[in-house]
Amino acid sequence: DTGVSQNPRHKITKRGQNVTFRCDPISEHNRLYWYRQTLGQGPEFLTYFQNEAQLEKSRLLSDRFSAERPKGSFSTLEIQRTEQGDSAMYLCASSFGDGASNQPQHFGDGTRLSIL
């Protein structure tokens, strides 16, 4: 069990640029989640995949945000035309889910995005 891996750890970019983050979940986990955390706050849910299907998106996920999970393995989160308000820590989590079970989500170290 190598844990959830996120890359890059830090990303600094200019306003208006596009950025893409990657998440590699724990290998046997079929569920993958993206959250955003700003300073002094708890993580806020963005989106959730079960295998390759994106099953839920938060209202926080504006049309500038897109997430994919091709083949149900790793996932990418892209932000287009970044804005100052996008500065945050982006967290990925994964879990194993079977039917109605809701197993604990295990989190990666996050990608910290800073918009200049």
Add this chain to the structure above:
Amino acid sequence: AQKVTQAQTEISVVEKEDVTLDCVYETRDTTYYLFWYKQPPSGELVFLIRRNSFDEQNEISGRYSWNFQKSTSSFNFTITASQVVDSAVYFCALSEGGTGRRALTFGSGTRLQVQP
């Protein structure tokens, strides 16, 4: 709608003191899960415990114990004989059970500082 309230923003104790972190939740679901996560200064969210809504037994794990009371919608966390390594931000979280949404709703966290 779900909501988690952690009214204590910051707590400071001296090593070996006991400390209780409060968590109050709101949900209309009859089946749900409650979680506690620890976020040390390094940043990674570490899973501590999951409890489902049908299991109101208190749980003890070493110096950690959890008190779940449905009557008051609370899921409090006590650290006995605190240590400096317990210094972190602690988050309480809630998710739906059954076939409901899998996303975690987090509280705003309680920062615990344990002084030597």
